[in-house]
Amino acid sequence: MKSTILKYLVWGICILGSQKLYAQISKIKFATPVKDSVTTTASSITFSGIVLQKPFGKLTINNRPIKIYNTGTFAVKIDSLQIGMNAIDVVYLDKSNQSQQTFLVTKTLPVKAQPTKSFAIDYVNTYPENIRWAQIGDMIQINAKATPGMQLSCNSTPLYEENKGINSLGIYKGSYIVRKEDTGKNFRLDLKLEDSIKKNSLVQQVGSPIRILTNDNLYGHTIGKLPYMNFGYGDDRLGGAKMTYLDSLIPFVVSGKIGTNYKVKLSDAQYAYIPESNFVLDSASQIPDETILSGNWRVEPRTDGDILNINLEQRRPYSSITEVNPSRLLIDIYGTVSNTNWITKLQGLKVIKNIWYEQLPNNILRVFIDLNSSQQWGYDIHYEGNNLVVFLKKGPKSNNWKDITIAIDAGHGGENLGADGLTGALEKDVTLTMALKLSKKLQALGAKVVMTRTKDTTLSMVERITQLKAASPDLLVSLHCNSAGNPFTQGNSTYYRYIGFATLSEYIHKEMLKLGLEDYGNIGSFNFALSGPTNYINALNELAFISNPEDEEKLLNPIWQDKMVQATVTGISNFLNANIPGKEPKLKRKK
Numbered sequence: 001m002k003s004t005i006l007k008y009l010v011w012g013i014c015i016l017g018s019q020k021l022y023a024q025i026s027k028i029k030f031a032t033p034v035k036d037s038v039t040t041t042a043s044s045i046t047f048s049g050i051v052l053q054k055p056f057g058k059l060t061i062n063n064r065p066i067k068i069y070n071t072g073t074f075a076v077k078i079d080s081l082q083i084g085m086n087a088i089d090v091v092y093l094d095k096s097n098q099s100q101q102t103f104l105v106t107k108t109l110p111v112k113a114q115p116t117k118s119f120a121i122d123y124v125n126t127y128p129e130n131i132r133w134a135q136i137g138d139m140i141q142i143n144a145k146a147t148p149g150m151q152l153s154c155n156s157t158p159l160y161e162e163n164k165g166i167n168s169l170g171i172y173k174g175s176y177i178v179r180k181e182d183t184g185k186n187f188r189l190d191l192k193l194e195d196s197i198k199k200n201s202l203v204q205q206v207g208s209p210i211r212i213l214t215n216d217n218l219y220g221h222t223i224g225k226l227p228y229m230n231f232g233y234g235d236d237r238l239g240g241a242k243m244t245y246l247d248s249l250i251p252f253v254v255s256g257k258i259g260t261n262y263k264v265k266l267s268d269a270q271y272a273y274i275p276e277s278n279f280v281l282d283s284a285s286q287i288p289d290e291t292i293l294s295g296n297w298r299v300e301p302r303t304d305g306d307i308l309n310i311n312l313e314q315r316r317p318y319s320s321i322t323e324v325n326p327s328r329l330l331i332d333i334y335g336t337v338s339n340t341n342w343i344t345k346l347q348g349l350k351v352i353k354n355i356w357y358e359q360l361p362n363n364i365l366r367v368f369i370d371l372n373s374s375q376q377w378g379y380d381i382h383y384e385g386n387n388l389v390v391f392l393k394k395g396p397k398s399n400n401w402k403d404i405t406i407a408i409d410a411g412h413g414g415e416n417l418g419a420d421g422l423t424g425a426l427e428k429d430v431t432l433t434m435a436l437k438l439s440k441k442l443q444a445l446g447a448k449v450v451m452t453r454t455k456d457t458t459l460s461m462v463e464r465i466t467q468l469k470a471a472s473p474d475l476l477v478s479l480h481c482n483s484a485g486n487p488f489t490q491g492n493s494t495y496y497r498y499i500g501f502a503t504l505s506e507y508i509h510k511e512m513l514k515l516g517l518e519d520y521g522n523i524g525s526f527n528f529a530l531s532g533p534t535n536y537i538n539a540l541n542e543l544a545f546i547s548n549p550e551d552e553e554k555l556l557n558p559i560w561q562d563k564m565v566q567a568t569v570t571g572i573s574n575f576l577n578a579n580i581p582g583k584e585p586k587l588k589r590k591k
Helices: 002-016 427-445 461-471 499-513 549-555 558-579
Strands: 028-032 037-040 045-051 058-061 064-066 073-078 084-093 098-107 121-127 131-135 139-146 151-154 171-177 187-195 200-213 218-222 228-230 242-245 251-258 261-267 270-275 279-281 292-302 305-312 318-323 328-334 336-338 343-345 352-360 364-371 379-384 387-393 405-410 448-451 475-482 492-495 519-523 537-545
Touching: 045 084, 058 073, 064 073, 073 549, 121 187, 121 200, 139 151, 139 187, 151 171, 200 251, 242 318, 251 270, 292 352, 305 352, 305 364, 318 379, 318 499, 328 387, 336 352, 336 364, 343 352, 364 387, 405 427, 405 461, 427 448, 427 475, 427 537, 427 558, 475 499, 475 558, 492 499, 499 519, 499 537, 499 558, 537 549, 537 558, 549 558
Parallel strands: 037 098, 131 200, 292 336, 292 343, 405 448, 405 475, 475 537, 492 519
Antiparallel strands: 028 045, 045 073, 058 064, 058 084, 084 098, 121 139, 131 251, 139 171, 151 187, 187 200, 218 251, 218 279, 228 242, 228 270, 251 261, 261 270, 292 305, 305 387, 318 328, 328 364, 352 364, 379 387, 492 537
8 A cells, every 4th residue: 555655656746846857858869759658558668769969978778878879879678667657767978968858657457358338339340341342152251349148140140259158248250141132233231239138129231332243244354564463352561462463455254342453253263353453344245255275385496585375265364483493484374275286396495494284173274384494584474466475584695794684673762762760861862872882883893784763763663663674684683671660670681572583582691691680581472563573583682670770870881881782792693603604703802
């Protein structure tokens, strides 16, 4: 009892003396916490910010010395917060004076979830969300919170209460299967809550009206410069998980619509999702055949690679994957049945070792292309009329720098600022500085360099990809700075999308780690827009975390910038040396 009284007495004194308690340290700008008084359920709190004037003095938090980096930034985690009020003293001492600021951090216990008290439905979530069109037989999953111990149903389909009993929170789950009688343009999901004892009931509508598609299928086709398919309707900051880029004018049967994505049919057992910006509905007079036949194939050499022509009756959607050990490209052509009676291979092929197909169930024609080289250098799939054309790129003729074309992408730019550090440094500026240094270094070695931007300009991903495809580089390195909500996360990471392109990022990552950077990983299947094209090998180099004080200090230090550039160049050199026969590319070393 005495300790409780004492705690509130101290709290009252602090409030009465608030002018002294909340005195600001004018030479420090705090990023976290953002206020002098904070309430949290966590056992720790992070203090981070920047000292605004040089020379830097000494900083302590609760008598603990805190490191100030050369940029003036700092970050520290204060652990072991106690339930109730915690007074944390920040003291800054320089030659002129000592200043102090006290933060009040109140730790509370997490609020436990409570059951719905009144007769009500608190919330309803559907999966998928934002359903606009659906078909008979589609399943809609439902998760709702309502008064415990009741009966909850969706359009007469009962939902089931989790942990039914005294401790129930009133969480109801279930699924609804779209039925034939639901057809109509204004079908809605209705949740009905019933109390069988008190004879109460209420009905709540869920979402917007849903259009139920009947047997009269809708059709459409792809449009735009870079249409693509997603595996599902999920989304995050990188967008939905992309299945493949496509050519335009490819017809599809439309099976539904989730938000702004059309659900399209690939086969009886497989669907994909295409953004409405890359798709247009067709009239009834443009209905494609449900299944088409493939004709004969022809494989021939070209100066820069090999070409495969697959004759089809109509355009059909496709997807592709790369494989290693053995090095191989697989292409699935949907809605297609083989009528291929021969495959003509001309002499002089440089990339293709062997080629054949298998007819899979559900009218999927799978193309197998075995490659001569263990390292894949890129490929392109497109239509010329109704012929599906697959171009497989050969590697550079030697690993001398003069025979190599390297594309460099400086991440973000213009209105796209990217991440920022505690100093206020912007990712778009750091990446441009590093890209220009990398370009200068590679050109000095004799390589041909293509850059997506050389100044602070705004470029969309479509503009960058279009520019890169036109340049047709041997490889692309995209430079970025990583960022995290936790200022203690740090290190280098590299990224690739396709397993056939993984080795470039691996070599770069190894060299970056030799600098002493923390290992944040070489990350595959990465859904970054510039990692999507298959036309050239590509790697994303997240140099370091601009959100971490130590990493940011390195990113802004010209000496460290040069080290990171050299590590990237060495990684590229090692990759070329390992995968192209011939004289090793020479690296100019400083004496």
